[in-house]
Amino acid sequence: MTTLVRLRPTTPxxxxxxxxxxxxxxxxxxxxxxxxxxxxAKAGNYPGVTVDRREGDLQRRFGADGVRLVDLPGVYSxxxxxxxxTVAVRVLEGGFGExxxxxxxxxxxxxxxxxxxxxxxxxxxxxLPVCVALTMIDELKARHGExxxxxxxxxxxxxxxxxxxxxxxxxxxxxxxxxxPWDWTPGPGLLHGAEAKTPEDRFGWARDVLGACRRxxxxxxxxxxxxxxxxxxxxxxSAVFLVFVGFFFQAIFTWATPAMDFLSGLMDGLADQIxxxxxxxxxxxxxxxGVIRGVGAVIVFLxxxxxxxxVILFLEACGYMARAAFVVDRVMGWVGxxxxxxxxxxxxxxxxxxxxMATRTIPSPRDRLTTILVAPFATCSARLPVYILLIAxxxxxxxxxxxxxxxxxxxxxxxxxxxGAALLSAAVFKRGLLRGxxxxxxxxxxxxxxxxxxxxxLGVWDRAKLFLRRAGTIILAASVILWFLLNxxxxxxxxxxxxxxxxxxxxxxxxxASAGRLLEPVFAPMDFxxxxxxxxxxxxxxxxxxxxxxxxxxxxxxxxxEGLGVLLAGSGEGGAPPLLSRASALALLVYFxxxxxxxxxxAVIRRETGxxxxxxxxxxxxxxxxxxxxxxxxxxxxxxxx
Amino acid sequence: xxxxxxxxxxxxxxxxxxxxxxxxTGADSRRLREIGFCAGAPVRFIRRAPLGDPAMYELRGAxxxxxxxEARRIRVHRAGA
Numbered sequence: 001m002t003t004l005v006r007l008r009p010t011t012p013x014x015x016x017x018x019x020x021x022x023x024x025x026x027x028x029x030x031x032x033x034x035x036x037x038x039x040x041a042k043a044g045n046y047p048g049v050t051v052d053r054r055e056g057d058l059q060r061r062f063g064a065d066g067v068r069l070v071d072l073p074g075v076y077s078x079x080x081x082x083x084x085x086t087v088a089v090r091v092l093e094g095g096f097g098e099x100x101x102x103x104x105x106x107x108x109x110x111x112x113x114x115x116x117x118x119x120x121x122x123x124x125x126x127x128l129p130v131c132v133a134l135t136m137i138d139e140l141k142a143r144h145g146e147x148x149x150x151x152x153x154x155x156x157x158x159x160x161x162x163x164x165x166x167x168x169x170x171x172x173x174x175x176x177x178x179x180x181p182w183d184w185t186p187g188p189g190l191l192h193g194a195e196a197k198t199p200e201d202r203f204g205w206a207r208d209v210l211g212a213c214r215r216x217x218x219x220x221x222x223x224x225x226x227x228x229x230x231x232x233x234x235x236x237x238s239a240v241f242l243v244f245v246g247f248f249f250q251a252i253f254t255w256a257t258p259a260m261d262f263l264s265g266l267m268d269g270l271a272d273q274i275x276x277x278x279x280x281x282x283x284x285x286x287x288x289x290g291v292i293r294g295v296g297a298v299i300v301f302l303x304x305x306x307x308x309x310x311v312i313l314f315l316e317a318c319g320y321m322a323r324a325a326f327v328v329d330r331v332m333g334w335v336g337x338x339x340x341x342x343x344x345x346x347x348x349x350x351x352x353x354x355x356x357m358a359t360r361t362i363p364s365p366r367d368r369l370t371t372i373l374v375a376p377f378a379t380c381s382a383r384l385p386v387y388i389l390l391i392a393x394x395x396x397x398x399x400x401x402x403x404x405x406x407x408x409x410x411x412x413x414x415x416x417x418x419x420g421a422a423l424l425s426a427a428v429f430k431r432g433l434l435r436g437x438x439x440x441x442x443x444x445x446x447x448x449x450x451x452x453x454x455x456x457x458l459g460v461w462d463r464a465k466l467f468l469r470r471a472g473t474i475i476l477a478a479s480v481i482l483w484f485l486l487n488x489x490x491x492x493x494x495x496x497x498x499x500x501x502x503x504x505x506x507x508x509x510x511x512x513a514s515a516g517r518l519l520e521p522v523f524a525p526m527d528f529x530x531x532x533x534x535x536x537x538x539x540x541x542x543x544x545x546x547x548x549x550x551x552x553x554x555x556x557x558x559x560x561x562e563g564l565g566v567l568l569a570g571s572g573e574g575g576a577p578p579l580l581s582r583a584s585a586l587a588l589l590v591y592f593x594x595x596x597x598x599x600x601x602x603a604v605i606r607r608e609t610g611x612x613x614x615x616x617x618x619x620x621x622x623x624x625x626x627x628x629x630x631x632x633x634x635x636x637x638x639x640x641x642x
Numbered sequence: 643x644x645x646x647x648x649x650x651x652x653x654x655x656x657x658x659x660x661x662x663x664x665x666x667t668g669a670d671s672r673r674l675r676e677i678g679f680c681a682g683a684p685v686r687f688i689r690r691a692p693l694g695d696p697a698m699y700e701l702r703g704a705x706x707x708x709x710x711x712e713a714r715r716i717r718v719h720r721a722g723a
Contacts (some may be wrong), residue, residue, distance in 0.1 A: 077676040081669065112703040115678050199675035203702075217703060224705075228689065228698075237692040326707050330693040333709070339696075345670065363673075441712060442677055445698060445705040 017099075018068045019058075019178045020091060021133075022123055023107030024116060025074030028135035028447040030054075031455065032107055032163060033071040035171045036062075036178070062175030069178070070101060073360075076115075077199070078122040082363035092126055103129040103181025105174070110147055110162070111218050111447075112141040117209060118202035120156075121193030129184040132160040133174055138167070138500035141497045145218030147210075150536055155209050157187020224319075224447040231323055241327045243318070248346065251311050259303035267296025284481050289552055294479020297548040298384070298471045301351075304381050305467045306460055308350040313459045317451030325443055335442075336425045336430030338362070338441045341371040346424060352601045354463060356608055370429045371617055372608060376601050377422035377594065382543040386592050387414055393565030394585040410589070417593045421625070474599050478541030479548065485512040485532075486552055507553060512537070522627075526587040526634045529579060539597045546592075583637035587630040595626035650699065651713035653687035659718040666715055678702050679716050689710055 022554050023029035037056030058067035072091055073084035080086040094100035104123050108116030134149055146567070153160040162171035186194065189212075193205040231240050249316050271288040278284040304602050315321045325339030332342050340362045348355030355375045362368040375487045386410075395407045488511055493502045507513060515537055516530035523533055527632050539546035547564075568577030569585075580588065596602070605615040653659060663681045664671045678701050679685070688698040688705065696709040708716075 077677065079672065081673055101677070114702040115704055199672070199678075200682075201679045203678060220700070232689060232692060232698075233691045234690075241692070326691050326696065326698070327693070329707070329709070330691060330695045333695070339707075369678075441707075441708040441709045443696075445707055447705075455722045511649065 006178060017066075018070055018101045019263055020070045020072055020101040020104045021182065022072050022088065022092070022110075023074060023103050024076055024119060024131075025444060027074065027107045027109040027116060029074060029107040030071060032105075032133055032135060032171075032174075033069060034455070035168060036175055037069055041605055058175060058178060062172065062179065064176075064179030069181055075119070077119060078126070082361070084360055085363075092123070100126075100128060103131065103178065103184060104228065105133050105178060106130055107133045107135055110137045111143065111145065111221075113147060113215070114203070114206050114217075117193070118196075118199065118208035121190070121202045121205060123229055124158075124186055124190050125193035125196075129158075129181040130186070130190075131177060131181070131184045132156070132234065133170075134160060134162045135164070137162045138164045138169075139221075140218050143218035143221060144216070146216035147213060151213040152209070155187070155212050156190040158184045158190055178566065211597075221226060221447045227448050228323070228445075231320070231378050232327065237327060241324060244315075244324060245346075247313060248349075251307050256304040256508075258305045259550045260300045263302065264296070264300045267292055267299065271296070282487065283579045285487075286480065290479050290483030291476065293551065294482070294527060294545070294548050295471055295476050297544050298382075298475045298542065301381050301470075301544075302464065302467065304553055305350060308347070309354075309460045309463045312347060313456045314451055317449070317456060319446045319448040322445050323442060326445060329441070329443070335427040337426055338364070339443060341367055341426075344371050345375060345378055348375040348380060350571065351380050351382070351467070352378065352598065353604050354466075356601065356604050359608070366430070369609065369614070370426050372605055373429060373614065374422040374425045376596055376598065376618065376622060377418050377425065379418040379593070380543075380598075382598065383414075383418075383592055385544050385547045386539075387411060387589065389565060390568075390585050393569040394582050414589060414593050417590070421594055425621075434558040474603075475542055475545070478538070478545055478599070482512070482538050482541075482545065482549060483552070485515070486510050486549075525631050526591075527581060527584045528588065531579065532584075532588065536591075536597075541597075541599050543592060543597050555632070581638075583634050586637045587634035591626045591630035593626075594622055594629055596622035643685065648717070649714050650685060650687070650708075650716040650718045651697075651710050653699075653718070656686055657689065657720065659685050659687075662717040664694060664715050671715065674712065677706065678704075684719065685716070712723055714717060 021029055033054065033056065036058055038059045054071040056069050056071070058064060058069055070089040070091060075085045075088045077085070078089050078092070078202055080089045090096060091098075091099060092104065102471050106116075106120045107121050108120065120130060120132060126268050132152070134147070137147075137149075140147065141334045149160040149162040161170050161174045161177060163174055189209060193202065193209070195204050196202040215502070231237055271292040274284060274288040274292065278287075312321070315324070321343060325343055327339075328342045329339035341359070344355050344358040344362070346355075352375045355378065356372050359371045359375070362371060366538065391407050391410050395410045397405050397407050399405050400409060487506060489509065491506060491509060494505070513530060514536045516533035518531040519537065520530060523536070528536070530552070534553065535546045535549040538549040550564055550568070554564055568579045602615040602619060605618055606612055609615070650659065650661075661679055661681055661683045664674050664679055683702060686700040688700055691707070692695045696707045697703055697713060698707050699713075700706075
């Protein structure tokens with residue numbers, strides 16, 4: 001009990017370099033960071049929403065220049081168990097090749113102050129100068145609670161500022177405060193807490209501090225209780241949850257369509273315009289077919305990404321996302337996962353990349369890794385163009401029952417296939433490869449709050465930027481490389497042949513065609529021809545490249561007005577023969593449902609797992625499963641006479 | 643009398659309970675204590691999830707969800723009993 005708290009040298013530097021902002025999830029930390037920096041980070045209500053470390057400069061209007069603020073991930077304690085917590089602790093201890101911060105602003109939610117003070121004690125125990133930002137004081141008052149920041153300050157010795165982050169109250173005081181961390185001298189009260197060794201000691205200390213402060217605990221949040229009674233009701237709650245999932249899919253697949261059609265028309269128009277105006281050189285074709293159409297095939301997903309994140313961020317910020325995790329936790333428990341994994345998987349239906357990034361809020365490393373490994377099975381939006389092309393070409397639009405058609409049922413079936421594969425693989429991994437003791441599952445259910453539109457808009461913008469960067473790099477590179485592979489080696493044009501026949505000759509002699517033929521033994525059991533194989537190789541970069549590739553391969557085939565689908569399925573009586581039988585098309589659909597064909601996902605798995613081992617494993621097991629299932633589908637469909 | 647309930651997983655009404663301790667050692671039990679399930683703290687059962695598990699508890703002014711398996715580790719007795 002005699003450990004001395006090391007204080008840093010008291011000679012004041014000319015100005016503070018870095019100030020870290022530390023606090024529990026949902027303490028209002030990110031909103032505070034936004035207000036101080038003017039450069040906004042995402043603010044949400046789902047525990048652990050601040051997964052990336054964010055930095056920003058203190059606004060000049062607070063009177064200090066060159067103060068850098070670091071927004072740490074939300075943590076409950078400085079004994080890290082999740083990735084988020086590890087990051088926070090490493091920053092505070094001077095990890096990542098940087099010096100420790102010059103001071104720490106500990107953000108404490110005034111409505112749950114008893115839970116926030118132990119973190120302050122731990123931070124003070126590191127020997128760093130600390131001060132306290134007391135958030136949600138308006139909510140505390142509304143719930144008839146009371147605490148006097150001045151009294152708390154006297155008790156602790158370090159500055160305590162009451163703030164209402166989203167209304168800017170107290171922000172000026174806090175802004176002025178953070179430029180002079182050398183003045184934050186802990187009093188005996190805080191030093192006592194800093195020496196506490198166990199959680200019990202720290203919570204006991206927090207009680208003592210609050211007891212000395214004439215604090216009035218708030219009444220329960222009535223609105224939250226009332227809404228929970230409805231939204232978590234045994235029957236109504238489950239129905240609300242199902243409506244929520246339905247709404248989610250409706251949003252990303254139906255409502256985004258007009259904007260997606262518009263973008264796709266824009267890209268096609270641009271490519272046609274380039275072909276029509278520029279001289280017909282190889283460069284023009286590279287620009288139009290390779291760059292514009294290739295990248296355009298991905299850009300069209302932007303409306304979907306924007307809509308998806310608007311929905312996700314809104315639900316996170318208003319508090320429902322944590323409830324959704326609470327409702328579905330039992331189901332996730334059956335496959336050995338927990339409620340938070342569900343949120344990550346749900347995001348993966350738009351794109352596995354943000355879904356995998358969202359796993360950082362999962363405290364158990366095993367659950368997190370399992371979720372990462374199965375997330376790519378979720379039917380991401382990149383599979384959709386392939387599904388739509390193949391289904392429209394090969395599956396009859398005949399009604400089955402009521403409004404349902406074979407086409408619709410096939411699409412639904414593919415979604416179930418992906419979901420089933422994800423859950424089954426998770427169960428297998430948790431029972432085998434990743435078996436082991438589980439961490440306790442706990443989830444904080446924040447009060448319902450009305451989110452600020454600007455916080456959501458900025459969060460959506462961050463994600464959209466990330467997506468566009470991917471389109472501008474990986475997809476662009478893949479499209480250009482593919483174009484060269486499809487058009488090289490060059491061969492002199494044969495004057496006896498038509499332009500189309502010459503282009504076909506180039507294609508059939510291209511490097512890509514050689515690669516496609518090389519793969520014929522692998523995909524022969526499903527009766528895929530070399531052109532499909534070229535598409536499969538190209539779609540290793542990104543699934544939607546399949547459509548772009550087939551479009552490039554068939555750019556010179558077919559009569560006017562004949563869509564790609566007609567070319568694939570044949571034009572019927574006396575027309576062009578089909579490229580694929582229906583059995584092969586079904587096999588191809590199943591292959592896409594299971595295969596790991598996405599460079600970005602592999603890259604993000606590498607980044608999140610810190611090596612090539614897990615991306616290599618994911619690649620191998622998913623593609624292995626895809627091949628087997630595709631073959632099985634082909635055999636069964638052929639036997640059934642498809 | 644019936645001063646001791648076995649653990650907080652047995653709670654099914656909104657009565658205020660007092661935590662007697664967390665069973666087990668190691669990281670699991672430590673984490674439960676760190677989030678506030680320490681001896682002496684009052685805790686209250688609020689509701690179960692629609693599928694019966696996990697359950698929501700009120701602890702130190704916050705709402706927390708625990709699965710039955712974790713709730714089993716938190717020993718409680720009736721507050722003021």
